[in-house]
Amino acid sequence: MPRTPISTYRLQLGPDLSFDDAAVRLDYLSSLGVTDLYLSPILTAAPGSTHGYDVVDHSRISPALGGRDGFERLVAAARAREMGIVVDVVPNHMAAPTPASENTALWSMLTYGPDSDYADWFDVDWAEDGQVLMPVLGRRLGAAMAAGELTVAHVDEPEHGLDGTSPVLCYYEHRFPLRPGTEHLPLAELLERQHYRLAYWRVADEELNYRRFFDVGTLLAVRVERPAVFEATHALLLELIEQGLIDGLRIDHPDGLADPRGYFRRLHEATGGRWSVAEKILEPHETIPADWPTAGTTGYDASWRIGQVLIDPAGSAPLGALMHELTGDTLGLLPELIADAKREIVTTSLRAEVGRLAGVISEICHDDVRLRDHTRAAITDCLTELVVAADRYRAYVVPGEPAPAAAQAVVAQWAEQAATRLSPERLETLDVVTDLVLGRETGSAGRRHEARRGEVITRFQQVCGAVTAKGVEDTAFYRWTHLTSLCEVGGAPGTFSVGSDELHAWAGAIQTARPASMTAGSTHDNKRGEDVRARIGVISEHAEAWIHLVHQLREVTAPVRPDLHGRTENLTWQTLAGTWTDKGPINASRLGDYLIKAAREAKDWTTWTSVDAEGEQALADFAEHLVTDPAVHELMQAWVARTTESVRVATLATKALQLTVPGVADVYQGSETTRVALVDPDNRGPVDHHALTEMLARLDSGAGPSGPAEEKLRLVAAVLRLRRRRPEVFVGARAGYQPLATSTGHAIAFARSADERPQAVTIATRLPVALGRLGGWGEHTVVLPPGHWRDVISGAEHPGGAQPVGEVLRHGPVAILEVADRPADQEES
Structure with a gap:
């Protein structure tokens, strides 16, 4: 098994x-x-x-x-x-490394072209000129040649698999093989005769003839x-x-x-x-x-729901007003912002991918007399708007199979939306493109299953995924600053907040359909780690106080604050809230590096390919000022003090829910304790496991947690050990999930069961600020399943039935209960 x-x-x-x-x-x-x-x-x-x-x-x-x-x-x-x-x-995909000799398959393809044993590995279009584009040059080819930057030499680099016996084409640290028999040709003719075409790196956005990972030219798609x-x-x-x-x-x-x-x-x-x-x-x-x-x-689907069940919906409007004040963006603008970002990607960094697909459709139309009047320009326009309208990564259509009804429905919706952006004379072409991407018959009868038509189905979905990734998550999510913790990989910032019932409904569906799926809190791809998101998320509970703080921060930094783009500024203040702990801020270089990367991804005023060096330096200098200015310190330390309990609740509730909802619970390195982690490479740095070992040993010796880091570690260890003791409760055919009744929306409660017998219970606090305004738990109750229950964190015991929430949560904002039906000597420490 x-x-x-x-x-x-x-x-x-x-x-x-x-x-x-x-x-x-x-x-x-x-x-x-x-x-x-x-x-x-x-x-x-x-x-x-x-x-x-x-x-x-x-x-x-x-x-x-x-x-x-x-x-x-x-x-x-x-x-x-x-x-x-x-x-x-x-x-x-696999890499096109520097030098290329590190990749045997690629080296062979560059040497022998379509005749290589590895030619079928890569998604290359050899039809045009028999050369695969290698966009590695720092300037245009003619200029590089004139400057003597391209040379042929015998290179002895055994560490890269080069022994000096055969000449190679050199461009700085790059090495390329030579097609047999071409090594003695004049440079211009030699370049013409290779199975690859060296080109200026910017050419890749317009003329690339191989599929890559998104817009990363050094990652070649593998078939x-x-x-x-x-x-x-x-x-x-x-x-x-x-x-x-x-x-x-x-x-x-x-x-x-x-x-x-x-x-x-x-x-x-x-x-x-x-x-x-x-x-x-x-x-x-x-x-x-x-x-x-x-x-x-x-686990992205688990992560955003768990995060947003802890977001106060009452914060949406005031934070929207602040966003409008700083950026000009308004609530309700997100769909338009996403569409604009995707259209920008389609017409810039992924233009080559859309162009390649348009070329295939154009060939189909040209070869079919009934479709010949649909021009490549019209096809490109229609494809652009159809891809922009796509609201997911794929439509899941398989060449040679009838398109599922669900796929037909979603593509029809995309076509309706695309039609609103196209001139009337383009609509017939849109119908043809829509039919082709769905594999329906269009044009002359009997041509439905041609290979090129199957290629359209496949490439359209690949293009949709790439444009969505780069347009939404790597552009729009850096532009939308309503509450930045919502703008996460796989996130849903348009939702802002979800209720307990929505989380229960999703968890129940996962338990039925995919009970061994994964749940994640943090990943190596996150834009912000789970604890940073939790600290930003509590802004929603203190919205008015946050607005006041931002105005104060703007006032005290006015003499030195550069003329920041509004989105960059709003992101900066929220990043301060997410990274400023009771120990103070992160260092200026980490903060500055993050803000610059975020600004480049947003592409509002600086980009990876058109860097605004002066503006970026001003932003880095401002980051330095923020972490050293006493006035900023005073304001931020007051904010930390104000939100300490809210952050504690959000941090522990997030982790408790993530570790106990249906699925295989993942802990990203270091996230078992509180950690400030921003986008990569920040979140991929080393973790001091020696310190964590000592911390865990101290807790296991009976010591109480000395702060939030140890409190979170105690929770994670208790739950992971519970999962290991009772695996059948959390994963597998015997596991189950049942929401538990509470008399308040400020407590999320559910049971995990084996063979329909509840064995573990999770109770977590949500929105503690609003709860405090209502007077606390008061007489509110949670209905525990029958039996005798022991809190695996505190050791407190509770009977089944209706119990006061305040008593069950007397020792902390979350409780993880285990049915007490095992002798103590069988229990794991």
């Missing part, structure tokens, strides 16, 4: 954390209650990789992490502690839909699974694949049904396709 994790602990392997380093942490993780180790990608990545998602060799475990021997030592150490191993898999490519890129992983070294898989970005369903089916069969989860972003109204044989998602 394949293993299903009960809880996972995510480790970010890299230069600061090898396999052997990870093994040293296992005693601590076992003591914490973790059942499975969850590792970032383990295959060989590009030189100097800090994350592992830029794989260059699928046949080797990363030597930089310790190689096969190091991995097996780690697995053996985990097995000795009865822990499983989950690894991150990157099927969508795992082809059986031979799947087998070659997964052979080592499948061997490790067969040998019992890997128990589960996290699949990175399946929406980029040509056929996600086919991929998961092939994976399910090849692994014998091992537990796997998909890094899948779902819209609030969307569920993971029922025909994907995967346990579920990596």
